Amino acid sequence: MKRILSSVTDGKGFDIGLVVLPLGFLFVMSGLPLVYNVVMSFQEVDMFSLGSFARPFVGFRNYIDLFSQPETRPILFNTALFVVASIGGQFAIGFGLALFFWTNFPGASWLRGLFLVSWVMPGLVVGAIWNWILSGDFGVLNFLLRETGVIDGNIFWRSDPNYSLWAVIIANIWLGTSFNMILLSVGLSGISKDLYEAAELDGANALQRFWTITLPMMRSTIGAIIALGLIFTLQQFDLFAAITSGGPNNTSNVTQYWAWDLSFRQYDFAKGATISVIMIVFVMFASVVYVRSTRHEVRG
Amino acid sequence: MSEQFRNRLMLVVALVLAAIYLFPLYWMYITALKTGSAMFATPPKFLPSEPQWGIYADVWQSRNMGRYLWNSLVIAFGAVALISVLGVGCAYVLARYRNIWVDVGLFLILMLQVLPASLMITPIFVGFSQFGLLDTPRFAVILAIAAKSMPFFVVLVRATFMSVPMELEEAALVDGNSRIGAFFNIVLPLARNGILVSAILIFMQAFGEFVYSKSMIQDIELQPASVGLNSFMGPNTNEWNNIMAYATIYVTPILAVFILLQRRIVSGLTSGALK
Numbered sequence: 001m002k003r004i005l006s007s008v009t010d011g012k013g014f015d016i017g018l019v020v021l022p023l024g025f026l027f028v029m030s031g032l033p034l035v036y037n038v039v040m041s042f043q044e045v046d047m048f049s050l051g052s053f054a055r056p057f058v059g060f061r062n063y064i065d066l067f068s069q070p071e072t073r074p075i076l077f078n079t080a081l082f083v084v085a086s087i088g089g090q091f092a093i094g095f096g097l098a099l100f101f102w103t104n105f106p107g108a109s110w111l112r113g114l115f116l117v118s119w120v121m122p123g124l125v126v127g128a129i130w131n132w133i134l135s136g137d138f139g140v141l142n143f144l145l146r147e148t149g150v151i152d153g154n155i156f157w158r159s160d161p162n163y164s165l166w167a168v169i170i171a172n173i174w175l176g177t178s179f180n181m182i183l184l185s186v187g188l189s190g191i192s193k194d195l196y197e198a199a200e201l202d203g204a205n206a207l208q209r210f211w212t213i214t215l216p217m218m219r220s221t222i223g224a225i226i227a228l229g230l231i232f233t234l235q236q237f238d239l240f241a242a243i244t245s246g247g248p249n250n251t252s253n254v255t256q257y258w259a260w261d262l263s264f265r266q267y268d269f270a271k272g273a274t275i276s277v278i279m280i281v282f283v284m285f286a287s288v289v290y291v292r293s294t295r296h297e298v299r300g
Numbered sequence: 301m302s303e304q305f306r307n308r309l310m311l312v313v314a315l316v317l318a319a320i321y322l323f324p325l326y327w328m329y330i331t332a333l334k335t336g337s338a339m340f341a342t343p344p345k346f347l348p349s350e351p352q353w354g355i356y357a358d359v360w361q362s363r364n365m366g367r368y369l370w371n372s373l374v375i376a377f378g379a380v381a382l383i384s385v386l387g388v389g390c391a392y393v394l395a396r397y398r399n400i401w402v403d404v405g406l407f408l409i410l411m412l413q414v415l416p417a418s419l420m421i422t423p424i425f426v427g428f429s430q431f432g433l434l435d436t437p438r439f440a441v442i443l444a445i446a447a448k449s450m451p452f453f454v455v456l457v458r459a460t461f462m463s464v465p466m467e468l469e470e471a472a473l474v475d476g477n478s479r480i481g482a483f484f485n486i487v488l489p490l491a492r493n494g495i496l497v498s499a500i501l502i503f504m505q506a507f508g509e510f511v512y513s514k515s516m517i518q519d520i521e522l523q524p525a526s527v528g529l530n531s532f533m534g535p536n537t538n539e540w541n542n543i544m545a546y547a548t549i550y551v552t553p554i555l556a557v558f559i560l561l562q563r564r565i566v567s568g569l570t571s572g573a574l575k
Contacts, residue, residue, distance in 0.1 A: 014479045015397070018389030019405065022450065025386055029447030030412045033423035040423060051430060097317065105310035111318055113566040117325065120501075120558050120565075122508020124526045125547045128533060129328045132540050138340045140327060147343075174324065186570045237418040238510045241530060256418045263422040264515050276419035287414040291407060 034280070040273035047267050062274040071250050078165055079234075079254040082172070086236075087229040089173035094180025101181075102188045112185060115178035123175070127242020130171035134158060134243070164244050164252035171239050176232060180225060187221030188214070220293050227290035234283050255279050325555075332356075332544040339541050352541070359545040363528060369550070371438065372524035375513065376506035378442035379449065380499050386446075387453045388495060392487065394454065395461035413451035417511045420448075425515055437517040444512045449502050456501070459571040460494025461487070497568040500561065504554055525550050 041062055043055040066072055101112045118126065133141050136156035145151045157167040191214065199209050215222075237256055240246060246253035246261060253261075255275055263272030319326075331339060333351040359365065394402055394409075424444055425434075433440040464487055472482040488495075510526040517523050529550065532543055558565060 014483075015393045019393045022386040022390040022454070023405065023408070026409070026412055026447060026450060029424075029443060030415060030420070033420055033427055034415070036427055037420070037423040040426065045426070050426060053430065100317070101314065103310060105307040105314070107311055108314065110562070111314050113562045114318060114559070115321055116562070116566060116569075117322065117555055117558055120504050120554060121551050122510070122526055122554070124508065124510050124529050125328075125551050126324075128529060128543055128547050129324045131533065132331060132544065133324060133327060135540075138342070138344070140344050143342070143344055174321075177321075182566060182570060231414045235414075235416040235418070237416070238508075238526075241510065241514070242533065245535075256416050260418045260421060260511065260515070263425070269422055269426060272422040276422055279419050280415060283414050283416060283419075284411060287411055290414075291410050 037273050037276050037280070040270055041277045043270060045269040045273070050269065058270075062270050066271060066274050071253070075250060075253050075255060075258050078250075078252065079256075082165060082169060082236075082254050083230060083233045085166075085169045086172045086176065086233045087226060089169070090176040090180045090229060091225065093173065093177045095184055097177070097181045098184035098188055101185060112181065116182060118175055118177070119179045123236070123238025124242050126171060126175050127239045130167070130174070130239070131158070131243050134167050134170070136160075158244050159248055161248055161251040164248060168239050168243050168252055171243060172233065172236055175236075175239070176229065179232075180229065183225050183228070184218075184221065187218045187225075190221075191217045223293040224290055227286050227293060230286040231283060231290065234279065234286070328544045328547055328551075332541055332548050334541050336541065340538075355541060355545045356549060359542050360549065362542075363532065363546060365525070365528070365546065365549060367521065368523065368525040368528040371522055372507050372526070375438055375441055375445065375509065375524055376503050378439070379445040379506040380503045382442060382446040383450045383453050383502055384495070384499055387450050388457060388488075391454045391457035392461050392483070392491075395458045396466070409451045409454055412447075413455070415448070417444075417448055420444075421511055421515050424512075428516065434516060437519065438522050440516050441509070441512045444516070445506050445509055448512075449505060453498050453502050456498040456568060456571075457491070457495055460491045460498070460568075463494075464490045493564065494568060497561065497564045500557065501565060501569065504558070507554060 042057055042059060044058050045055055049055045097112075097115070101108045133139055134157040136142065136154050136159065139154075139157070141157075142151070142154045146154070155163055157163045157170075195213050195217075196209055199213060204212065234256060237260065240252070240254065240257040244252040246257050250258075256279060259272045259275040259279065261272075262268045262275065330346070330348055332355060333348040333353070334345070335348075335350060335352055338345055338348060338350075394406055421444075428434050428440050428444075433443070468490070469482050469486055472486045473479070477485065508526055509524070510530065513524050513527050514530065517527065529543070529546055532539075532546060537543065
C-alpha cells in the first residue's frame with residue numbers, strides 16, 4: 001500500500017495517473033460516441049427507439065437508402081466545392097497577406113495579429129454579420145459591386161440557387177483567412193535570410209526567388225495548413241445555420257449540416273449517423289495527412 | 301527611396317488592408333446604431349447620421365440578454381475548468397517523455413481534435429439521452445465541449461511545458477521535493493502564462509459554441525447567447541439593427557480581451573498549431 005502511495009506522489013504512478021484520467025475522459029466522451037455512431041448507422045433509429053439500446057439491425061440499408069436519395073449527390077458535390085473554394089480562397093489571400101507583412105515594417109506584427117479577430121469571433125455572429133452584408137436588396141456588398149461596375153443588378157446571394165453556396169463560402173473565406181495568414185507567417189519567418197541574399201547575388205528576380213526558395217522551403221508548412229484547412233472547413237457548421245440553413249432547396253447544403261438536419265430537424269437519427277460515419281472517415285484521412293506533415297515537429 | 305519613407309508607405313498599405321478586412325466588423329457596429337429607415341437607405345450611409353445609442357439597452361431588455369450571456373458564461377467556465385483540470389497534467393506528461401506510448405497518445409489526441417461537432421452530435425445526443433444527462437442540459441453541453449476542445453488545449457499547453465527546462469525540475473527533486481511538489485512549485489508556475497492563454501482561447505471558443513447547445517438545450521431559460529442569436533434571425537427578418545446590437549453586446553467583450561492579449565494569444569496559437 002505504501003509503495004503504491006509513494007509511487008503516486010513520486011514515481012511513474014504520478015505520470016500515469018495524470019495521463020490515464022484525461023485519456024479515459026476522452027475515450028468515454030469521444031471514442032465511445034464514435035463507435036456508437038457506427039453502430040447506429042446499421043440500426044433503425046427513430047423517436048420511439050431513441051431511449052432503448054435494443055434496436056433492430058438493418059445491415060447496410062441506411063447506406064443504400066442514403067445513396068439512392070436524389071439530394072445525396074448534389075450535397076456531396078456541394079461539400080467538395082465548399083471545401084475546395086474555401087481552402088483556395090483562404091490560402092491564396094492568406095499567403096498574399098503573409099508575404100506582404102513579411103516585409104517587416106514597424107507595427108507589422110501587431111497589425112497582423114489584429115486580423116485574427118475574425119477567427120476568435122463566435123461563428124454565429126460572423127454568420128449574422130455576413131447574412132446582413134450579403135442581403136439582396138439592402139446588402140452593402142451588392143452596393144459596392146454595383147458602384148464599381150462589377151454587377152448590373154442585385155445578386156440575391158442567400159436565395160438564388162446559383163449563389164447560395166457562394167454566400168457561405170465568402171463568409172468562410174473571411175473567417176479563415178487570418179488563421180492561414182498567421183500560420184504561413186510562422187513558416188515564412190523560419191526561412192533563413194541568407195538564402196535570399198545568395199540568390200539575389202546570383203541574379204534571381206523576386207518571382208524566381210519565390211518559386212525556387214520560398215515555396216520549396218515552405219512545403220511542409222503548406223501541407224499542414226491545407227490539411228488543417230480541410231479539417232476546419234469540414235467542421236464549419238455555424239455559418240450554414242446563420243446564413244442559408246442549407247437552402248434554398250439544398251443548393252447550399254453540405255454533409256456536415258445535412259447530418260445535423262436529418263437528426264435534429266427530421267428526427268432520422270440513423271441517417272444522420274450514417275452520413276456522420278462517412279464524413280468522419282474523410283476527416284480522419286485528412287488528419288492523418290496533417291499529423292504526418294507535422295510529425296517531426298510534434299515529436300520534437 | 302529612404303528607409304523611413306518605405307516603412308511609412310508599407311504601414312499605410314497595411315492599414316488599408318486591415319480596414320478592408322475588418323470592414324464586416326465596422327458594418328456590425330454601424331448598423332446597430334442606425335434607425336430603421338437609415339438601415340435600408342440606398343445608397344447606404346457609412347456613418348450613421350443620428351446614432352441610436354438607446355438600442356443596446358432596448359435589445360438587452362427585450363431579448364433578455366442577461367440570461368443568455370449568463371448561460372454562455374456558465375458553459376464556457378465549466379468547460380474551461382474541466383479541460384484545465386484534466387488537460388494540464390496530460391500535456392505535462394506528454395511533454396516530458398519521448399517514447400512510443402507518448403507518440404501513440406499524441407496521435408490519438410490529434411485524431412480526436414479533428415472530429416467535427418456537427419457530425420458527433422448525433423451519437424452524443426442519443427447516448428446522453430439514454431444516460432439521462434439531458435436532464436441537466438448545460439452540464440451535458442459542458443461535457444461535450446470539454447471532450448471536443450481538450451485535445452486542442454493539450455497540444456497548446458504541451459508546447460508551453462516543452463519550453464520549461466527539465467533541469468529546474470531535476471534540481472528541485474535533488475533538493476528533496478516530491479514529484480507532486482516539484483510539479484506544483486516549480487513547473488506549474490513557470491508554465492502559468494502559457495496555460496492561461498490557452499485557457500482563454502478555449503474560453504472564447506466555448507463562449508461562442510453553438511451546435512451542441514442548439515441540439516441539447518431545449519429550455520430557453522438555459523440556452524446560451526449563440527442559440528439566442530440564432531432564434532432572433534428568422535428567414536424574413538428585417539430587424540437588422542437589433543440583431544447587430546445583440547451581436548455587438550455579445551462579441552465586444554471577446555474582442556476586447558483578444559486585443560488586450562493579442563501578442564500572447566497569437567504566439568501561443570502558433571507555437572501549438574504547427575509544432
